[in-house]
Amino acid sequence: MKVKQISVFLENRKGRLYEVLNVLAAEQINIRALSIADTADFGILRLIVPDPDAAKRILEKGGFTVKENNVIAIEVPDRPGGLVSVLKALQDADINVEYLYAFVAKSHKDAIVVIRTENNDGALKALKKGEVKVLSSEELYSM
Amino acid sequence: MPIGELRALQRDRLRAVVKRAYDMVPYYRKSFADAKLRPEDIKSLDDIRRIPFITKTELRQGYPFGMFAVPMERIVETHTSSGTTGKPVVAGYTRNDIDLWSEVMARALSMAGATEKDIIQNCYGYGLFTGGLGVHYGGHRIGATVVPISAGNTKKQLEIMLDFQTTLITCTPSYSLYLAEVAEEEGVDLRKLSLKAGCFGAEMWTEKIREEIERRLNLLALNIYGLTEIIGPGVAHECPEKCGLHIFEDHFYPEIISPETLEVLPDGERGELVLTTLTREGMPMLRFRTRDITALRREPCSCGRTLVRMERITGRSDDMLKIRGVIVFPYQIEKAILEMKGIEPHYQIIVTREHHLDEVEVQVEMSKKLFSDEIRKIEELRRKIEKSIEEAIGLRAKVSLVEPKSLPRSEGKAKRVIDKRQLS
Known part of the structure; x- marks a missing residue:
């Protein structure tokens, strides 16, 4: 019983996390759980959402690099x-x-x-x- | 043309242009006098080495019309260089010069297979930039249908490409990839259109970029070379053999010099390209230092042309970066990046100096294919790129991964290097 998770590439730039969350909020996507892994240069935002396919589509449309696994x-x-x-x-x-x-x-x-x-x-x-x-x-x- | 005849033609034309330049342009009269040289001293092609070089600096001093060798009433058109580093260079063309330009551009487009049946979508900018009108005149000479759409407005470009069934495009290599990107977003499959060839130039590119363009646009991607100071595009063009650009040497005489010693280098050796216009009337150029780094090859080409070939431009003698004393050309870094599979050919090199030590940062765009949810994998990728660059330039560079499409895409020349060191 595996669960789909969405990962988003975050460049280390001011306001980038806000932009991701904003895109999801605008499309009424509710976040069940999230974690951020970060290095000095970039971060990876990992999300569990009820409709991962829709979230992926929305984020890609917003120009983000997204992966589902x-x-x-x-x-x-x-x-x-x-x-x-x-x-x-x-x-x-x-x-x-x-x-x-x-x-x-x-x-x-x-x-x-x-x-x-x-x-x-x-x-x-x-x-x-x-x-x-x-x-x-x-x-x-x-x- | 047999080599012997070509050399005799070049020699006669050289003697004539030297005389014209000396008689009509005060600058040349002075530079010959300074070198204790008279026009009649130039008898053979080898004597060209006695003529002093000319650079953009001297041309700028003649701004606007000081380098013209004919009265203004014979000049029918002017163009200028971009002028990003100061006053632009103004080029003046007589009616015969426009004719010459049409001729060499017709040869160039023909190498890409253009005939009177082709529809050429000319995405080079029209205006003071020579790209647009150069292709335009060449297309007319062939009798092809030229679509003078000029640069920019990418969605319109795609629409025209679809509706007109364009067969040939002319633009910068980076713009062709930008077109492909926009086409993908719009759901247009460029590979299924009628495109058969493209003449790409006005900026440096690599074999990897050529492969990428050919794959994404499904066409034959050929390299075109030219510069405003000499005539504009149409100085040299690749034949479908893709083994260097044939220089139209019956009109433009090439030499390769060492940018450091200024000595002429033998064929095959890499150095700065120097060009002499053999037939220009409006603005003859004697030994113009192009700053472009290349090498000449005279082995016969399988296409049958006897014209000398120049290698793809691999750098500019003035963008040569000196980092911690090591000479680095941006193309070396580009090559290293593009050897990694799955990386988009968009990058930026940033050179800084901290605590008296040069640091190089290379920003590379993350691609969908390479992204992972695991930091470890991304770090591995980053280190692999760093290693590949270090092997190419012999210096450590820091690689940063940035978001796709976050690096500037220019619709003209892509800005690849930002040098933040204040060295001058």
């Missing part, structure tokens, strides 16, 4: 060590995590973590084995 969204118990068991499952399967980010949904008692690995299929198998709750797109978007 799959990530895994999981539920993590909101208590100390909650994430550790998840990472252990991946480590036991020898799967590298490229990045992850977490958010809390208002109608949900657990934390949601978005994970990107080199090998999503292998990661899904490992998470299933470790009895981690993986969320479907529908579950994620309806939160």
Whole structure:
């Protein structure tokens, strides 16, 4: 159960993030989760939105460089060590995590973590084995 | 024309033009006197080496009409250089000069396959710039249909290209790629139009850019060369063999010199191109230093023409950058960038000096194909470009990735280098 994520290339220039968000807002796109990875020169904005295809289209029309790829969204118990068991499952399967980010949904008692690995299929198998709750797109978007 | 006959023709024309220039233009009379030279001393083609060079600076001093070799009533047209670095150079043409220009431009367009059946969409600017009218006259001489649309207004260009079924286009290489970009946005497939060839010039470009143009526009992309001081476009043009530009040397006599020692270099060696107009009436040029870096090749061309060929221009002796003492031509950086697959040919080189040390930054546009959601992959790409540039120029340059379409696209000459060092 992979979930689509949208990534946007951000040049290190004043107001660029604002412009991306503005384009999405103008088209009534609601953002479920986001993270920004940044280096000294550029950043990558990663977004989870209910309609990734539409968001991609809108952003490309606005002149942004956009990429769609799959990530895994999981539920993590909101208590100390909650994430550790998840990472252990991946480590036991020898799967590298490229990045992850977490958010809390208002109608949900657990934390949601978005994970990107080199090998999503292998990661899904490992998470299933470790009895981690993986969320479907529908579950994620309806939160 | 057999080489022997050509040389004799060049020699006779040289002697005649030297005499005309000396008799009619005070500047030449003085420069010959300073060099203790009389026009009759120039007997053979080799004697040309005794004539002093002339540069843009001297031409500017003659602004506006000081270099004309005929009375004003015989001048029927003027053009000027862009004048970006000072007063422009004014070129004057007699009726015969316009005739000569039409002739060499007709030869140039014919090399691209133009006949009276072709529709030439001339996207070079009309006006004081020589590009527009040069192509115009050449097209007329052939009997082709010239569409004098001039530069800019890209959507209109596409509309005309579709509706008229244009077969030949003439513009700068960067503008042709801009056209392709706009066509893609508008959903027009340029590859399916009737375009068969294009004459691209007025700025430096590379083989990689040629491949890109040929792929995106599906046409034969040929290189045209010329300059206002000599006549405008039509000094040299590539034949479909694409192995250098044939110089119309029965009218324009080429030499290659070292920009440092000013010595004439042997064929095949790279240096600055110097041109002498053998037949111009309005404004004869004796040994004009073009600042363009190239090399001459005289091996026979498979197309059958005996005319000498010049290599694609690879730099300007005055845009030669000296970075931390190392000589760097922007084309070397361009080549390194374009060797990376998937990178758009849009870049900008910024040279700065911080704490007495030159720094080079090369801004390259991120492309959709190369973008990744992972920092690691983008950093790898950036380092790969840096390595490729370092291998090409022998210096470290910092590469920055910028957003697509964020670097300036010019509809004329693309500005590739910004030198922020205040050296003068």
